[in-house]
Each structure stands twice: as structure tokens, then as C-alpha cells.
Amino acid sequence: MLETLAIAGYRSIRDLVVPLHGLDVVTGANGSGKSNLYRALRLLASAGDDTVIGALAADGGLSSTLWAGPETISRAMRDGHVPVQGTVRSGPVSLRLGFATDSLGYLIDLGLPKADGSLRTLFARDPEIKREQIFAGSLAKPSSLLVDRHGPAVRIRDGDWRNAGRALATYESVLTEFSDADTAPEVLRIRHQVRGWRFYDHFRTDPAAPVRSPRIGTRTPVLDHSGDDLAAALQTIIESGGQDRLDRAIDDAFPGSRLRVEGGDGLFQIELRQPGMLRPLGAGELSDGTLRYLLLVAALLTPRPPELMVLNEPETSLHVDLLPQLARLIVTANEDTQILVVSHARPLIDALQDAGDAHNHHLVKELGETKLEGQGLLSTPAWNWGTR
Template sequence: MITALAISGYRSLRDIRLGLGRLNVVTGANGSGKSSLYRALRLLADVAQGRVIHSLAVEGGLPSVLWAGPEAFSRAMKRGEQAVQGTVRKGPVSLKLGFGSTEYGYAIDLGLPVPSHSAFGRDPEIKAESLWLGGRAGRTNVLAVRNGPSVRLRADTGEWRQAFQHLAPFDSMMTHCSDPREGLDLLVLREEMRNWRFYDHLRTDREAPARYPQVGTRAPVLAADGADVAAAVQTIHEIGGGELDEAVADAFPGAALSVADRDGTFALEMHQPGLLRPLRAAELSDGTLRYILLAAALLSPRPPALMVLNEPETSLHADLVAPLARLIARASGRTQVVVVSHAEALVAALGREADCRRIVLEKRLGETVADDEDDRPAWVWPSR
């Protein structure tokens, strides 16, 4: 479970550190930085997939995502006695992402490239990386270190071994030094991070794939857009779908889901009291379909280490907010959940859960800060 999340230099997240629990709800006004926090988490996951450079390029490149304010605020700026202005930079331009967990911690530092004549000269470079045991890096618990092109791994004996001397600046040690013999800890963490799941694009529009029959194969993990929801529901049912049936009945009393199999093509159907035939997915309202998609995602028979939901309440009727909160709380018993939402009803419902950590973001001088700034977890960034 992730216990600490640290982000520095990404959009409005100049320097934020958050403590996380089993169930977390991130909220705040529009423009407070919720989407930036969500994107930063996705960038962390992209490191393990080997595509963090590409993802940054899609966002407009490193200059487009860097914190646009001064490196630090003076006391006079904070008190409003002095206009916000640039200061003499003490550190290099960088974007840093990291987390600490009950098992491993990891951090990456991305910076501006060395000027060159390459057509890829605008790509950011990975300047430093670090992997350690536990929540915070120290002198004795670091397992792998990357500085520039050099990567060193610590052996079981405590001695350091040179794993790479010329690692390309666009390659991460997470993907290129993960080895079952020499870099087992990197391999374990990489696979865990690759299993993180993000749901922010569950389609419910008229043309959504979930509304139409799809070729059915076992689907223990719902696709990011929900296209294979019929196969996911059938998979849950065959493994033991009691929780899914309860979640559906909680939101729609007396209703039940079934999957029609037509020569290997699966179609989702919903049975409701008073109707002589089941409703096809194409006939369901956007809110009803979205709730079913969220239920299939949250009750996955193969739960990830981390699941992040971005504004799951979209298109849901007010009557579905409480069932959704109960569904999320139930899922958090098997996987760590982060919910990003500005829906007060959902935030309040989740906040009533005993183990829920509520994180309220706000803007101060253009910078995103959390309401529990005084309770920030201790953190050490890797040096370049």
C-alpha cells in the first residue's frame, strides 16, 4: 500500500507530499489541482510501462507541464507584501515523481535535455532514479540508484554492483535493469506498478462499445473504456459473483445482470421487476451503465495494488451516489483506492467510512496545496 506520494514541479504541484491510506478521496474546487494530481499518478505508472517520455510529449513536452511560478515563495510574497516574481534559481529545472509504500519506495527526476542536433532534442531526460525499502529513502535501505547514464544495484551482501554505465537518458532503470537474478526488487515493483489501474474514460455514449455485443473471452480485469463489460460480468459470475449481484441490487432493487452468449459473442442484459424481457445494454441510461461498469471494475477477481477513479460520479443520479460509495468502500478492503471527485455527496459518503482519508486541495498563489500541509510525510529526493 502506498503510504506517501510526492510530486514536485508538475503543473500547479510545485512541491506536494501526501500521506495515503487504504481508501482516499481527493477533492477541491475546480482548478485546485485534482486533475494534475491524477495525471501525475498516471505518469508514475507510465514509468513502469516504459512510456513516461512519450506521455510527457503528448502533454506538450516538459516545458508545458513544468511549474510556471517561482522556484520558491518568499515570506513577503506569501503575506502579499511583495509581488510574485522570479527568484535566483538554486536547483536545476526538474519534474520529480515518487512514492513510498509499506514495501518499496521509488522516485524519478526528469529534466531538460542536453542541447543537440537530434530531431528528438526536445524529449526530457531521466536524470536520476532511486529504489528503496519502505516509505522513506535512507543511507542503508536504498537498493538501486541511477545518476545520469550510470545505474548501480545493491547485492544481498550490501555491496554495490555496476549494472549499467551507459543507460540512455530516455530509458528507465525500472524497465532496463529489472532482472530476476540481479534486479529482483526492481522487477517486483515494476510488475506491481504495471498492474495499477486508472478509470477515467468509461464510455457510456450511444456509440460506446459496452452497449453492443463483443467477442467474449475471460476478462478478470475490465478494459479502461469498459468495452468488455459483458465478459467481465460473466467472469465475475463464474468465479462467484455474489458481491456483484449485491452491488447491483443495492443500486437497483430487484434488478439482476445476465450475459447472453450468441456463438461466442457476449451481450450484457439487465433484468428489472415488472418488465417481461431484459433490457439490452444499448437501452440502459448512461448512469445505469456507468454504475455497472464501475461495479465490474471495482469487484475485479484480480484486484490491483492500486486503483484510481477520476470523477466516477459523472452522469450518475443522486440516488446512485450512496450505493457507489458503499461499492468503493467494499472494494477498498481488497485494493488501495484513490477517488478524485468534486461531488460533495460522494465525498461526504466516503468520508463517513472509518478508514477513509480525505484530502482537500486548494490553490495559493497558483500553487496546489493540501489542507493537511502540517502533516506532510518525510521525504528525500534522489540527488543527480
């Protein structure tokens, strides 16, 4: 289980370390930084499949995603005695992301390339991976480091430190370039972990959405992040022994209703039979809220639970009366997987706290900086970014 999430230098997040407990809810007013935390976590996950540079470019590039405030915020600024103002930068431009469990942790430091007039390339604006570390326990320190990447050089601790054997390009991550299970099993473990994280964010349910049309289906133990393979995912749940759980989830939200999947000629489509209706309704006839709830059911009842599932504003399009049922569904899924919910819907937040042991993290803005409300020195998890 992730116990710590650390982000520094990303949009409104200057330096934030969040303790995690298994079922966590991130809340806050509009503009407080909830979406930035969610996007930073997605960016961190992209290091596991060699797409972190591309994901950062798609997010607007490093220059537009960096913390835009002053490098440091003095006490006088916080007290209002002096205005917030820039100073001469003392450290390098840096976007840093990391996490830790009770046994292993990982961090990555991204920065800008050095100006080199002799190097002719059209990729001169690409960010570079400056530093990566894998460490034992929850804190990176010299004695706990297992893998240490500094620029292109990588060293691995195998009793004593040894060079990894080849230099890495600035866009290559340790997690994707080393796979020696004998000398660096922790690399494989971290890579497998982050690749297994699942993110669900704003399923498409408009009239032209692919999920509303019959689709060719194959066994689908994991709902795609788009949700387009909904029918196949629901049928996989049924054939994996989850019929009773699925029936309970549907009946809890829509009393007396029954869901089934039709698969004629390999084309899968869902049908929802409701009390008083003479025929079942297909996906193309369902309301946005009903269809979105079915998508969340398919995600949360997965027969292959991930180590971490992140739901960004799952209450979108749902009627407030469905939020307690969604909360119960999330709490049930939390028995098998760690879940992080980003939401500003108070009924859902309250229902999660009533139905399970949800920990609430309320984000606030102070001088443009996203902070965790009530967090002080004693309640902030220990974290060390190290130096380049």
C-alpha cells in the same frame, strides 16, 4: 500499500507530499489541482512499462507540464508584501515523481536535454530521465538506497555497490531495463507493483460507444480502462464465483433488477431485467448513468484485485441517489485493494466517510500552487528528492 505519494514540478503542483492510508479521497474546488494529482500518478505508473517519455509527450511535453510559478515562494510573497515574481533559477528544470510503501520506495526525476549543437536529432525536445532511485523503507537516503541511477549510469547495492553492467539511454527506465531477480529483486517488485495499478477515468457511454454493442468476449478478470469489454468482464466475475456479490450490487442500486450476460456465437452483451418491464434492456438502451454504474461494478468486483485502484470522478453521470450505493461498493472493494478516489461530489465523499474509514485530502490553491489544506511541517511525510 502506498503510504506516501510525492510530486514536484508538475503543472500546479510545485512540491506536494501526500500521506495515504488505504482508502483516500482527494477533494477540492474546480481548479484546485485534483486532475493534476491524478495525471501525475498516471504518469508515474507509466515508468513501469517504458512509456513515461511518450506519456509525457502526450500530456503536452515537459515544457508545458512543468510548474509555471516561481522556483521558490518566499514568506513575503505569501504574506502579500511583495508580488509573486520570477527569480534567477538556481536548480535544474525538473519534474519529479515518487512513492513509498513501508518496505520499498521509488522516485524518478525528468528534465530537459542539454543543448548540444554537435548532436543532430529530431528528438531534441524529448525529456530525459535524469535520476531514478529505489530505496528501502519510506525515505530515500544514502543508507537506504538499493538502486541508484544517475544519468546513464546505474549502480546496484548487492552487499557493496556495483555497476549494473551497461549504460541506459536517456529514455530508458531502470524498471524496464533490469530484471535480475538474484541481484536486484527490488526492481522486479517495483515494476510489478506499478504495472498492476489501475486507473478508471470517464468511461465512454455516448450512443456510439463500443460498450453499447455486442463484442467478442474472452475471459476478462480485469476491466479495460476504456470499459469496452464490460460484458466479458461481468461474465468473468460470475464464473469466478462472484454471482452473489454482483447480484447484491445490482439489487442495491436498482432494487429488484437482475443482470445477465448473453454470449451467443462468441458475441457478449449484457441484459438488465427490471421490475415491471416485459423484456430485458440491452446496453444500447440503458441510460448513461446506469451503464456507467455497471462499468464501476465490473471494475470494483474484479476477481483479480490490484494493489492500487484510482477512480477519477466516478460520480460522473450518476444520479445523486446512486452515490451511497457506489460508496458501499468502493468500501467493499477496499477490503482487497487500496483505493484512491478523486471527486468533488460532496454526497459521495460523505457516503464514503460514513460507510468506511476514508481519509479526506482537501486540495486548495495558494498563489497558484496546489497544497493540502491544513498540512504543516509536522504533518507532512518525510521525503527526500536527493540531487542530480
